[in-house]
Amino acid sequence: MCKDQDARARPGSYASPPCMATEVDPAYFDPLAVDPEQARDVARWRRSERERLRSERLALSADYRAELAVRVAGHLDEFLAARVGAIPGRVVSGYWPIKGEFDLRPWLVALHEKGAVIALPVVEERAAPLVFRHWHPGMTMERGHWNIPVPPESAERLVPAIALSPLVGWDGAGYRLGYGGGYFDRTLAAIAPRPLVIGVGLQAARLATIYPQPHDIPMSAIVTEDGLQFADGSGR
Numbered sequence: 596m597c598k599d600q601d602a603r604a605r606p607g608s609y610a611s612p613p614c615m616a617t618e619v620d621p622a623y624f625d626p627l628a629v630d631p632e633q634a635r636d637v638a639r640w641r642r643s644e645r646e647r648l649r650s651e652r653l654a655l656s657a658d659y660r661a662e663l664a665v666r667v668a669g670h671l672d673e674f675l676a677a678r679v680g681a682i683p684g685r686v687v688s689g690y691w692p693i694k695g696e697f698d699l700r701p702w703l704v705a706l707h708e709k710g711a712v713i714a715l716p717v718v719e720e721r722a723a724p725l726v727f728r729h730w731h732p733g734m735t736m737e738r739g740h741w742n743i744p745v746p747p748e749s750a751e752r753l754v755p756a757i758a759l760s761p762l763v764g765w766d767g768a769g770y771r772l773g774y775g776g777g778y779f780d781r782t783l784a785a786i787a788p789r790p791l792v793i794g795v796g797l798q799a800a801r802l803a804t805i806y807p808q809p810h811d812i813p814m815s816a817i818v819t820e821d822g823l824q825f826a827d828g829s830g831r
Contacts, residue, residue, distance in 0.1 A: 634808065637806045637808060640806070641772060641775065641805070641806075642775065644763075644764055644772060644802065645763050645764070645772065645774065645775060648763050648764050648772070648797075648800050649694060649695070649763060651799065651800075652694075652695040652696075652763075652797060652800070653694065653695040655695065660695060660697065660698070661698065663697065663797070663820040664697040664698050664699060664702075666820040667697050667699065667795055667818060667819065667820055668699060668701070668702040668705075670818045670819075670820075670822045670823060671699075671702065671793065671795070671818055672702075673822075673823075674793070674816060674818060674823055674826075675757070678791070678816070678826075679757065679791065682706060682709055682710065682711045683709060683710030683711065684710060684711070684712065685711050685712065685756050685757060686711075686712045686713075686714055686727075686753045686754065686755045686756050686757070687703070687706055687711045687712070687713055687714070687755060687756070687757045687758075687759075688713075688714040688715065688716060688727050688753075688755035688757065688758040688759060688790070689702075689703040689713060689714075689715060689730075689759050690715065690716060690759055690760075690761055691715060691743050691744050691745070692761070693741070693743060696761040697761070697795055697796075699759065699795070703730075704732050707731060707732060712729065712753065713729070713730045713731065714727035714728060714729055714730060714753040714755055715727065715728060715730045715745060715746055716758075716778075716782070717739055717740075717745045717746070718739060718740035718741075718778060721740075722777070722781075723781065724778070724781045724782040724784075724785040724786075725778050725779070725781075725782040726752055727752065727753045727754065727755055727758075728745065728746035728747075728748075728750040728751065728752060728753070729746060729750045729751040729752075729753055730746045730750070734746060734747075734750075735747065754786065754790075755786075755790045756790055756791065757790055757791045757793065758790040758791070758792050758793070759792075759793050759794075759795055760773075760779055760792055760793065760794045760795070760814060761773075761794075761795060761796065762794045762795060762796030762797075762800060762817070763796070763800065764796070764800045764801070764802050764805065765794055765796055765800060765801060765802065765805070765814075765817050765824075765825075766801065766802050766803065766804045766805050767801070767824070767825060768804070768807070768813060768825070769794075769813035769814045769815075769816075769817060769825045769827060770804075770805045770807050770811055770813050770814070771794050771805070771811075771813075771814055771817075772800075772802065772805045777810065780810050780811060780812050783812045784812065790815075791815045791816070792814050792815045792816075793814065793815060793816045793817070793818055794814040794816070794817040794818070794825075795817075795818050795819070796817070796819060797819060797820065798819040798820055798821045798824070800819075801819075801824070813827070814827075815827050
């Protein structure tokens, strides 16, 4: 049994790190950990917050989002220099921006030029962990899940040491509100060793709590245009 299950059952309390089957599938329900009515209430609230936060993000001009992305990139450089050190040879997973997310592709290109190995996440199977395929600037892409451009099937599969995770919303305990598909949580549960996961999102997308559920896995760090907002104590 996971520790602190009683604490996780209380709305507004923070979950302990997930364990065992609860990490694998966000649809999984543990009757000893979460009241089903409370879980449904949280799911409805999250859907509403996703819609609100995405609408607010899309209302920002493209130029302003680009300006914020430059600021985020600078803060990411500062964080990685302090937390990781040398970047050459490290596998860094980014993302292809959609729905008003920060466009950090120029930052990924800069990392590539510094010697990092860049990967992008790919949905190869629905309701399964993501895989990570090698990407480099100028690569011919193909259409993946949700029509997001992804590296071709022939690209090498990699295991990231550092992974970016775009945030729809976030809280001060390091938990992420994503799009609701559960792909990122499944992926983190399946990767060993777990990468240094950096959530990136708007400062204005901070929530008092996302009401963490047993499947939710906190980020290693959260970075916004205002800088580092959360970092765990692992020292990795």
